[in-house]
Amino acid sequence: MAAGGGGGRPPGPDPALEPYVQTRIFKIIVIGDSNVGKTCLTFRFCGGTFPGKTEATIGVDFREKTVEIEGERIKVQVWDTAGQERFRKSMVEHYYRNVHAVVFVYDVTKMSSFTNLKTWIEECNGHAVPPLVPRVLVGNKCDLKDLIQVPSSLALKFADAHNMLLFETSAKDPQESQNVDAIFMCLVCRLKAQRSLPCRDTEGWPAQPHPQPRRLDEASGKGSCPC
Numbered sequence: 001m002a003a004g005g006g007g008g009r010p011p012g013p014d015p016a017l018e019p020y021v022q023t024r025i026f027k028i029i030v031i032g033d034s035n036v037g038k039t040c041l042t043f044r045f046c047g048g049t050f051p052g053k054t055e056a057t058i059g060v061d062f063r064e065k066t067v068e069i070e071g072e073r074i075k076v077q078v079w080d081t082a083g084q085e086r087f088r089k090s091m092v093e094h095y096y097r098n099v100h101a102v103v104f105v106y107d108v109t110k111m112s113s114f115t116n117l118k119t120w121i122e123e124c125n126g127h128a129v130p131p132l133v134p135r136v137l138v139g140n141k142c143d144l145k146d147l148i149q150v151p152s153s154l155a156l157k158f159a160d161a162h163n164m165l166l167f168e169t170s171a172k173d174p175q176e177s178q179n180v181d182a183i184f185m186c187l188v189c190r191l192k193a194q195r196s197l198p199c200r201d202t203e204g205w206p207a208q209p210h211p212q213p214r215r216l217d218e219a220s221g222k223g224s225c226p227c
């Protein structure tokens with residue numbers, strides 16, 4: 001039975017409150033060496049598939065996914081960045097501007113992509129990204145079990161030292177797709193918790209200054225999620 005009547009407004013959100021229920025947007029950048037699987041991971045999260053063929057990303061590719069958490073629709077804007085220096089150098093400032101969260105990716109089958117993480121973290125720190133903007137570490141290509149070069153224990157130690165959660169996953173293996181989702185959902189949960197007031201990052205609202213740094217005291221845990 002329809003509620004109301006007698007000339008009342010139709011069911012649905014109160015138009016007077018509409019400005020307050022617009023979709024918020026969280027910008028998440030994905031960073032790491034070329035070929036570690038950044039494009040495939042963002043494809044998996046935003047489109048639910050593993051792309052048959054990829055080419056090196058030039059500049060940046062944008063992907064989006066709208067998620068619902070506790071009744072709120074949030075648009076996750078994923079910036080799939082280029083790993084090759086020549087394809088990224090003119091874009092780097094844009095990557096880090098007003099970023100809300102950072103995903104660092106390495107390839108578990110390639111030690112150099114892991115050791116290079118310190119350079120990516122330095123770049124991030126050098127672009128006025130507050131150190132406490134949420135960051136996570138992702139070891140990709142776990143489906144290649146016989147080729148693993150980066151032990152979990154080493155990655156976990158590194159993640160702990162940098163106050164990051166660690167996810168080891170595979171963009172390729174469909175059975176890992178929930179784990180890929182968890183990477184981004186974990187960040188969205190954190191960001192939602194940090195921004196309880198709808199005063200920024202909304203479609204149609206003027207851009208606000210950089211998000212306030214917040215202390216993240218949660219214990220790091222491999223694949224765990226604070227939400």
Ligand SMILES: Nc1nc2c(ncn2[C@@H]2O[C@H](COP(=O)(O)OP(=O)(O)OP(=O)(O)O)[C@@H](O)[C@H]2O)c(=O)[nH]1
Pocket residue numbers: 032033034035036037038039040041052054055056057058081082083084140141142143144169170171172173
């Ligand atoms: N086996 C396996 N291969 C993967 C996985 N993810 C990506 N690949 C492969 O790794 C290669 C590089 O993947 P991309 O996603 O294009 O790498 P990228 O990090 O975006 O590289 P740039 O755009 O150059 O920075 C491709 O051949 C993918 O098919 C995975 O989880 N498992």
Ligand SMILES: [Mg+2]
Pocket residue numbers: 038039040055056057080081082083
């Ligand atoms: Mg790419």
